[in-house]
Amino acid sequence: MLGIWTTDRIRAAEEKLLAVTPEGALMHKAAFGVAVHAAQMLAKHVGRVSGTRVTLLVGAGNNGGDALWAGAFLRKRGVRVTAVLLKPERAHEAGLAALRRARGRVVTADDGWPSIEQADLVIDGIVGLSARGPLRSDAAALVEHVSAPVLAVDLPSGVDPDTGAVDGPAVRATRTVTFGARKPVHVLNPGFCGQIHLVDIGLAEELGEPDLVQLGVADVAAAWPVPGPEDNKYTQGVTGIAAGSATYPGAAVLATGSAVLATSGMVRYAGSAADVVRADWPEVIGTGSVTDAGRVQSWVAGPGMGTGNEGRATLRHVLEQGVPVCADADAITLIAKFPDLLDARDPDTPLVLTPHAGEFERLTGAAPGADRAAAARAAARRFDAVVLLKGHSTVVAAPDGRTLVNVANGSWLATAGSGDVLSGLIGALLAAGLDPWLAAGAAAHVHGLAAYLAADGVPVPASKIQAAIPAAIRAVLAYTPR
Numbered sequence: 001m002l003g004i005w006t007t008d009r010i011r012a013a014e015e016k017l018l019a020v021t022p023e024g025a026l027m028h029k030a031a032f033g034v035a036v037h038a039a040q041m042l043a044k045h046v047g048r049v050s051g052t053r054v055t056l057l058v059g060a061g062n063n064g065g066d067a068l069w070a071g072a073f074l075r076k077r078g079v080r081v082t083a084v085l086l087k088p089e090r091a092h093e094a095g096l097a098a099l100r101r102a103r104g105r106v107v108t109a110d111d112g113w114p115s116i117e118q119a120d121l122v123i124d125g126i127v128g129l130s131a132r133g134p135l136r137s138d139a140a141a142l143v144e145h146v147s148a149p150v151l152a153v154d155l156p157s158g159v160d161p162d163t164g165a166v167d168g169p170a171v172r173a174t175r176t177v178t179f180g181a182r183k184p185v186h187v188l189n190p191g192f193c194g195q196i197h198l199v200d201i202g203l204a205e206e207l208g209e210p211d212l213v214q215l216g217v218a219d220v221a222a223a224w225p226v227p228g229p230e231d232n233k234y235t236q237g238v239t240g241i242a243a244g245s246a247t248y249p250g251a252a253v254l255a256t257g258s259a260v261l262a263t264s265g266m267v268r269y270a271g272s273a274a275d276v277v278r279a280d281w282p283e284v285i286g287t288g289s290v291t292d293a294g295r296v297q298s299w300v301a302g303p304g305m306g307t308g309n310e311g312r313a314t315l316r317h318v319l320e321q322g323v324p325v326c327a328d329a330d331a332i333t334l335i336a337k338f339p340d341l342l343d344a345r346d347p348d349t350p351l352v353l354t355p356h357a358g359e360f361e362r363l364t365g366a367a368p369g370a371d372r373a374a375a376a377r378a379a380a381r382r383f384d385a386v387v388l389l390k391g392h393s394t395v396v397a398a399p400d401g402r403t404l405v406n407v408a409n410g411s412w413l414a415t416a417g418s419g420d421v422l423s424g425l426i427g428a429l430l431a432a433g434l435d436p437w438l439a440a441g442a443a444a445h446v447h448g449l450a451a452y453l454a455a456d457g458v459p460v461p462a463s464k465i466q467a468a469i470p471a472a473i474r475a476v477l478a479y480t481p482r
Ligand SMILES: NC(=O)C1=CN([C@@H]2O[C@H](COP(=O)(O)OP(=O)(O)OC[C@H]3O[C@@H](n4cnc5c(N)ncnc54)[C@H](O)[C@@H]3O)[C@@H](O)[C@H]2O)[C@@H](O)CC1
Pocket: 014, 018, 026, 027, 028, 030, 031, 059, 060, 061, 062, 063, 064, 066, 126, 127, 128, 129, 130, 131, 132, 133, 134, 135, 136, 139, 153, 154, 179, 201
């Protein structure tokens, strides 16, 4: 698993490291990394390094210090460097001296416009770990002038380091070079960060347990149920799907088919779309109602199920069965409307809720807000359930506080029926006995990958995302350690 640490934790780790490191050493390492990446970007965008123009946007803290030192290193490669100082009297002293020694130009913000407009590359050292609130007006004005590719130092200025929220003008970086460890902004708002590169400054030993994690492909491969010689159709779990209706069978077909494709276990469908489901998926055992569905090891309830009395009775029944439940779409709306439905649940059996922002608001009474990880964590505690909050970055929080983020490869998942596909994957993994937090995270990973493979750069309907599930699982399992 790849760790992500909040700024408080990073700062605490840095303090420990700073105490045992010669003064300036960490900043030199960080700035050297910035300079290397800047040179790479110049080579890529301009075709050469020497003779190009780089403009540094320099704030009053160490983030600006990094930019100034990087500028000094770039001077040695023949780059024409101009530093635009937002607070000349508070600019990082040693960094500024280094740039001056290297014969870099230094101007104030008022005189900075031409150099920003003419730059081949802009290095954003306005603000880093200590950023608070929207960019101040002088910084905001500079940011709005930038049209060249931007390399952000540590994180793009104007984007909140701990939540990724943007409230006003912000840097849209082509590349972000960060130090020691990734911060929440890098996974919660990757769109503003561009390509993210981590420069090792020796922080790993001091960091401790991460605040957020991202599942690596090897983690998903290790978790995904693969049958062994001893397994049969029951040992991989039986997934029950309560979804869709005779009038709207689509959700049933999407959720059920995805469960079929996810594992080698069995799938039962219960509802009025049974005939349509069987026509598409002959291996599925279909019944008209959850009451005569037979034994399952997990239920998926909700997609296209309706929010009337019938849906309510169905949801109550599946919650009473004492098996893990993935409650999606209409099931979330029903729980929001009738919270006592959750009384039917055995508190020791896992529940996974998969709201998008609107459903989240319905469920909890408040929109997720700027801090989506904190919102998901609070809802997970409140409902004693795994909460998967959908978005470009999907956050999955467990009641015990474990939180992972799944970053989408593009936005092709934002299409009708895509959520039904996800719920089927989660249900199949729950039936196979995976920890519910890992099941939701692994399903989100494969779902995103299937969308990416199916889309191949163009819009794609949910049925094609479903059809790409085997290719996505194949790609993931290629990472299984042998
Ligand atoms: N501490 C360390 O050991 C290291 C720190 N490094 C760099 O140091 C940075 C952190 O430095 P600092 O803690 O000095 O702080 P920053 O450089 O992140 O920011 C501090 C300055 O930004 C201003 N500021 C805050 N919010 C603002 C806003 N919304 N609009 C405009 N200005 C705002 C503050 O008034 C302050 O002057 C990291 O992001 C990283 O770039 C690296 O050099 C690696 C080593």
